[in-house]
Amino acid sequence: MDAARNTQVHGERAERSGSRIAVVTGAGSGIGRAVAVELLRSGWSVALAGRRPGTLEETAALAPGTDALVVRTDVARPQDVTALFAAVLGRHGRLDLLFNNAGTFGPGGVPVEELSYDAWRHVVDTNLNGAFLCAQAAYRQMKEQDPRGGRIINNGSVSAHTPRPRSAAYTATKHALTGLTKSLSLDGRPHGIAVSQIDIGNAATEMTAKMQSGVLQADGSTAPEPVMDAADVARTVRHMAELPLEANMQFVTVLATGMPFIGRG
Template sequence: MNAVVRIAVVTGAGSGIGRSVALELARTGQNAALSSSATPTWAVALAGRRSETLEETAALIRAARPDADVLCVPTDVTDPEAVTALFSAVRERHGRLDLLFNNAGTFGPGGVRFEDLPYSAWRKVVDTNLTGAFLCAQAAFRQMKEQAPQGGRIINNGSISAHAPRPNSAPYTATKHALTGLTKSLSLDGRPYSIACGQIDIGNAATDMTSAMRSGVLQANGELAPEPMMDVGDVARTVRHMAELPLAANVQFATVLATNMPFIGRG
């Protein structure tokens, strides 16, 4: 059987959740929306600020599947021109786009009280987590609307902070709540064009960014306490499930978290 290739863009692909999702898609991704007479695979475009970490992700993908189609595009998602260049590169190489995993983000400064938070720190988190997600979603939306066959899927990386905050996390929490609104708007506005949009809210996936949680993280009662973690591969498999659905079906919101972490009953 001839392989049918679907095209994905993963932002923040140089590490953590983005890297794990890119590996999962490229290694094992299949799209249930396609005819059973074909064997689909994923070609993945990796976006992130640092070219060296993108190349590391690409090398891991090729080690797992030597014939994988991987494109590395260094991208600052806060820069409209860089985002335009990213999606132009994907269109020039593949001619279409089937999936955007809108993943790039930052926690912002840790341990800074709200009243002491610098404006520059607020802007950096908002520009990356919210404006960057908007710019990427808009570029993907335009391409999915214009291509034939029309349509595609956008999956936004939210957080359990889209539901409940941690102490001293106003910028991160505010952007993740706003991302939920963006997800809902995209779901509505995408209906006429077969563009589905969902959000995955993740809690305590084991990555370099969350490693400090193993030794202790500030709780709502002011104590420092270690928190349970889950394998980041469990997140990647959840994203792949969302991506594999036919466009007539959508996981609107999915929450995947370490079972025993303090989320239900937080505070």
């Protein structure tokens, strides 16, 4: 059976079973874990991608009896991304959703003049290059599969709008991700590929734990900030994911209501 026919057969099987196929990167913790569990519990088949297989297995264990596929992936490595999507295609034959979530803040609190090139490059490779590689692989699959099309949701940040102090690398990548989202959204139209971005502020995860004890503010002071439950973000992502492809929530911002984002901070 040739590759094109194999893809069609698997796609027909997935369609008949009603299963929807998702890839979630950075699924071993935080937002990625919350979204993966939400999708699994809602009947999606989900490929859990991340650098640490042990934490991915822990994510899968939070939704027992569901269809989770663990794939060890460093999104900054093209060969890992190729292997991830090959594994999904081999198991399911199609892809309906990519949640492009893997990311890193980098060294926190480092003044820009002290930020090493290696640290800058690590953040760019993970947050921007990794998102591009995964989106490219998903786009190729969605364009060729039958029925064609699918959805890509990029995890932006409120830092795609307004930076925190001493966050040059992270902020630059999140602004760039907005441009990538717009470009992919435009290019995906003829192929039934909907691309959107969710900008998240102060979800309670390992990455934001210190916010409740105090973080640097724009005026130089240190102050605690409110956080929200990551499950609220996950429900928002699922709502975006389950829209018909004829509809798209292009940009969505979900944040802790009281965080210093709107206003003068």
